Amino acid sequence: MPATLRQLRERRKSVSETMKITRAMELIAASRVARAQQRARQAVPYHQELVQAVADLAAHSDTKHPLTSEKPDALRAAVLVVSSDRGLAGAYNSNITRMAEGLLSRLKKEGKQVDLYTSGRKAEEYFTYRHVDIVQSWDGFSERPHYEHAKEIGETLIAQFLRPTHEGGVDELHLVFTRFRSLVSQQARIVRLLPLHLVKADAASDAESASVVAGVETAEQEASETRLAETAYSFEPNAETVLDTLLPLYIINQIRFALTEAAASELASRQQAMHSATDNAKQLIDSLTRDANQARQAVITQEINEIVGGAGALTAGQN
Secondary structure (H helix, E strand, C coil): CCCCHHHHHHHHHHHHHHHHHHHHHHHHHHHHHHHHHHHHCCHHHHHHHHHHHHHHHHHCCCCCCHHHHHCCCCCEEEEEEECCCCCCCHHHHHHHHHHHHHHHHHHHHHHCCEEEEEEEEHHHHHHHHHCCCCCCCCCCCCCCCCHHHHHHHHHHHHHHHHHHHHHHCEEEEEEEEEEEECEEEEEEEEEEECCCCEECCCCCCCCCEEEEEEEEEECCCCEEEEEECCCCCCCCCHHHHHHHHHEEEEEEEEHHHHHHHHHHHHHHHHHHHHHHHHHHHHHHHHHHHHHHHHHHHHHHHHHHHHHHHHHHHHHHHHH
């Protein structure tokens, strides 16, 4: 049944109101994503220096540390999923949850029990709806994370890793987040944070590089590599104490890096989604306007025909 002129006008008004909302959300996301990119760039120098320090320590020390110790026959793994607190961000959250589900399935097939941690309400709601147990969740800061948030998450997960498995601890820690590439490109990634893999440099040549690898489980392996100079290192008070201080900072910084990258990705995805929604609303308004004009023209034509028909009937009656 074709829509009436009144129905078409009401639909056009409704779409116009929706377009105002999507346009406003697009502008808000555009203003925030620039600040999110700036915060991500500002964190890079600290991240690079921390990676350099850990790489130098790995190259010039034989000290073992619990955070770098591979546990044979790992039975339990923890997964941290970083999502957003709000929706209307296109495929941002669905990409993250789909990749997280794939990781959970793979770990379970390997015979490992999985403890799930989430950052962001959308991941929490997604897994809760599917009756997946969540050990702990954090939310309320997905668009603007601070170091305190990363520190709280990092200390919780490190404590779980250092706890014995039979007491509820975990043998591995995986991180699922979205890497910001550009305003139109964001990529979901999986990184194994713990145990941290330290690759030592070849002592015979200073041309070799030392790397701190966070066990990237994606097709494109990701490592932070640094060139080492021929330098003698001494550790005060000792290498063990330096590792105890430096490695937790490195893990917390990796989580902070993931949170800032996810924040920029979320805002970019929302800007792109709201831009597409606004364009679609404009096209729908144009289509409804044409349909309304046609319906209005049909009503006018019908009224003219009725007037002409009535006048003809009156003329025929007088004759």
